[in-house]
Amino acid sequence: MGQRLADASTPARLAAPDEGIGRDELALATRNHGLPLEALRYDVTPPGLHYVLTHYDIPYVPDDTPWPLAVAGRVARPLHLDLADLRAFPAVTTRVTLECAGNGRALLTPRPVSQPWLVEAVGTAEWTGVPLRLLLAEAGVEPDAVDVLFTGADHGVERGVEQDYQRSLPADVAMGTEPEVLVAYAMNGAPLPPQHGRPLRLVVPGWYGMAHVKWLREIAVTDVPFTGFQQSVAYRLRQESGEKGEPVTRIAPRALLLPPGFPDFMSRTRVVRPGPVPLEGRAWSGQGPLAGVEVSTDAGRTWHEAELEPDGGWRWAWRRWHYDWTATPGEHELSARATDAEGRTQPLEQPWNRGGFVNNLVQRVPVLCLEPGEEG
Template identity: 40%
Template sequence: MMEDSKKHYVDNTSQSSSAGLTIRQKEPKNLEAPFDWIDSYLTPTELFYIRSHFPTPTLEGASYQLRVDGAVRHPFTLSYDELRSMPSETRVATLECAGNSRVFLVPQVQGAQWELGAVSNAEWTGVPLRTLLERAGMEEDVCEILLEAADRGTPKEEPVPPDPICYAWSLPRAKAIQQEVLIAYQMNGRDLPRDHGYPVRAIVPGHYGMASVKWLTRIQAVREPFHGYWQTSDYAYWASMEGNPVRRSLGEMQLKSEIARPRVYETLAPNRIYTISGAAWAGETDVAEIAVSTDGGRTWTEAEFVDPVRRHAWRRWKLDWLTPNEPGQYTLLARAKDVSGVLQPNEHDRHYGVYVINHPLPIEVFIGDSGRQ
């Protein structure tokens, strides 16, 4: 802690109630959350980022049907009411778009230019996918669970299939049967808004957002890995097999920390205590430590956590910084460590292409001239 009780404290915790979203793409809707708005552990539903691949479909609860079939002994179909009447669970999960922070990549790459806010944290209510799979009676040789959605269109990344497709994503069997994976119908205690998947969506805690399929209409157990468009052309990366690059689907979220305050290019008063704050999250591990640098990475100071450890949810953190006397530009960085001692990488790994931007992101701020304060 760099706290110094003799300094003046700047009150930077009061929030405007009129926060909004940032448009990254108008249609389909891709809207970024105001990441500086993290006073609340749960992101208010109206400030939760929106990532859509195709125009929002207009499903109705009254006519909604969810089909559970494929390599199962007892395929079945559920109405919206039937799903809601099943034993449900409520869980907190952070969703992050795999392309979050893409705007920090230099030179610029293709895709929505997300800054810090393609990540949000909410409470989700639904039926564990596991319950549905148990009822259906999966065959032994099922390797993946395919989640199919109602949104449809022609995607953009090459190679592109010749006809319009629906959004679809498959989960490895081992993940699909974990208790935390929900077939959700509520978000923060209310029915899902249309842009967040009404009436029903998947929530796959610990995986990048593309796995949490919105407007879910079919759950299919499959015996072969599903190499669909999203998992090959788009949300995929180059892993290595004996020195040869091989194409794999993205999955687990990678350890990451972001600075929420100060904001990018914010000007701060010199020689004051400023509370730097942010949040950190990981996939199937827990965030254990946050280090913050205010000098571009030369020196690091440990921050303190605001939230306890909760698997699959972010932990907010803060650090009081005595701002320098010297006016000028300063580069702030935050770097998380997980419980195994693994740190965020120093640089973006190019094998991830336009995804998994989880190196410490430089936040440039200015210290003003004290004479002008």
């Protein structure tokens, strides 16, 4: 993977139960999986390689099961739509990079207790569906709308309370065009796979994955802010238990390097031979358009501008970058960092928070360059 797991001797700071990090979520770690970094070569991630994180059980939805979607609350005309109704609306396809809010959590010290992602909780897909703003316009949103609440069919217990997975968006985000939120029914040109929300899910370009509610069954417009567990307790940036914290929203800039050469599985080091070594990877940001990517081959002491390819019209998808490196014998540490148009960039040392969220620490890839003629 090009990253070393946190040392097993590193003490983990246990998150308090009020932060949504508990036994159930740890048990689900076995069904969650990340992107193999070799798959960064794909412009669009195959569904089986795209990262998956589920909070509760994956709902079973047989092919022929009706799936009504309700649009209710502070609207003039409540809607009850099936898949055929949704397909009658103009379809939009957009390429979007999704990243888990906890991506990089395992690189923090002390390590927060939850899904132990290194940097692999990411993927890019082409999502097809109905712009949410069209459904809300059809329903007629009342002027006093504050939030739009989304309820999924996945179901579990938090702090002893049985509940569905629910998240909200501010009404102006839900009804806006930048980004344009989708109620999606297809991924990469095919019906949604079960683990990605079949038959309906929300896609919120530029926002971390917790906002992309899967197995979507109800949309409700409210005149007060939503204060449910996944909104006001989980997914908050806190230093100490009991703090209200700041909400997790848009994706921070990140560049990932596709590990070069071949692996030495004993040392978790990549091995290359002397001479030209092409370096490549992907970069993205949900906070502003990318301005550039830099590469370091000496553990961050010096940085060199990489060539960033155009976005191809896909504002919310990762972009390929590449840099030509001439490797010399010895040990090296490779890194890449992204900067967006607002000047936000990746830190070399990551500020800590209890949930391990929004960690866009610069990736570090140890590389050994062999001596000329040395066997790999």
